[in-house]
Amino acid sequence: MILEKKYFTPQISTLSHNLPLTLIFLKEWSLIKFTGTDILQYLQGQLTCNINNLTKNFYNLTAYCNPKGKLISSMYIFYLKTGIGCIQRLSICHKQVTLMKKYAIFSKINIIIDNETIFLGFAGQGARSTLNLLFDKLPNEKKKIIYYKDSTILHFNLPKERFLILTNKKIKDSLTKKFKNKINFSYDNQWNILDIEAGYPIIDSNTSELFLPQETNIQNFNAISFNKGCYIGQEIITRMQFKGIHKRKLYLLFGKISRVPLSGEKLEYKKNTNNHWTIAGTILSACALNQGTVWIQAILNSSLKKNTIFRLHNSKKDNQITIHSSCMQN
Incomplete structure (x- = not known):
């Protein structure tokens, strides 16, 4: 039985300044895991951000583009306990993995879709103080990601403080029971409206490979390195940037x-x-x-x-x- 459906009917989305404490059940996101000795070198040649600057305390917004510089997907990349993970929209996940595997033939790297991880959003008034009752530590501006037992928690400060929790079914069910009739429950549209407020581009299968990454605003989140060297689509992306063509x-x-x-x-x-x-x-x-x-x-x-x-x-x-x-x- 899917517990959250038993307890509530999805609500109309609410903007961040009026959002009460809300647990958000996310079905439209996916996790890709990269392992192997060549992962850093491989991803450096695939994504728009500088992978060499990635640390275990921070995630980075980045993009995966085609050779014409058009954005296939935008994603959050970060270290896992083992390897590296990328969070992107579910609708584009299989396409992205298929394309990435084509370029990984000569690299010592494994690319898999994690179908077990569950995504939860936690946002609204009192989000931090409430989560502090459940987790001994939480991420913040100085440490944007933390690993707590079987969960990984990402911190977002836009449009207001909120958290993305990657966890398992047992913990999800426990949180659902604990918060029954105490806080709001919602689905993906609530997280999406917060992303829209924040200016994070939402790229799904219908809009994949239509735009240059600069046209989607991600350069304002340090998602593109214009001096790190070659990656797929880099020549066109860099040329358009320095010519000021937008x-x-x-x-x-x-x-x-x-x-x-x-x-x-x-x-x-x-x-x-x-x-x-x-x-x-x-x-x-x-x-x-x-x-x-x-x-x-x-x-x-x-x-x-x-x-x-x-x-x-x-x-x-x-x-x-x-x-x-x-x-x-x-």
């Missing part, structure tokens, strides 16, 4: 619409010059909030102005969807 950017949009858009759907805007609707960009993720409001993370043309009005591509006249842009992520 045709698209990550935007945060919000408004009241009739349905929650899907990842990969197109947005269009009305040009003042000819009154025609023109493609503006692509939706990465969207979450419903209270009172019919939807927040959308999208990559749009960088020339668009704040408060531009959008709609979903090919919306019917009687179901026109408009969204007002705000809080652009640079």
Whole structure:
């Protein structure tokens, strides 16, 4: 029996400043494990961050790109008790492993998907003080990741302090029983809205290999090294950076619409010059909030102005969807 389904109905997502203490059951993430004597050398040639700077006290946001410099997936990379782990979206996990194994033929490295690890988010008012009652130590700004018995805990400070717990079924069931009727329970959409607030790009299978990493905002989280040397897509990524060519950017949009858009759907805007609707960009993720409001993370043309009005591509006249842009992520 899946305990969390017994105890609650998924809630509408809540922004960080109003979020009560919440345990979040995450089903849309996956863990890839790398072991072997060549893992550092191998990953240095695969990912955008500088693996040589990775330490056991910190995780790093990074990207895996194709030879054309387009982002296949974004992920968090960190040391495990044995080897190195990467957390990325579940929808893209198998594709990523298949591609990585192609480049690992001549390296002493093992790449496996961990299907046993369970992901829990812990966020909201009093998150740290409550977790302190359960874990003897917790990560913080100076030590972003800790390993406690059978759990690994990652610390996030954006948009407000929250924790990502990698654990097993026994501990998950124990936490579920302990917090029954005491705190809020939720699912992936709640974690997603916090990522959207923070500016972390949410790359799923529908948006994989569509954008350069700089277009997704990850360079603002130290996810790209522009001087570490060669990696897949490095030449194009570096050239675009030093030429200052940024045709698209990550935007945060919000408004009241009739349905929650899907990842990969197109947005269009009305040009003042000819009154025609023109493609503006692509939706990465969207979450419903209270009172019919939807927040959308999208990559749009960088020339668009704040408060531009959008709609979903090919919306019917009687179901026109408009969204007002705000809080652009640079």
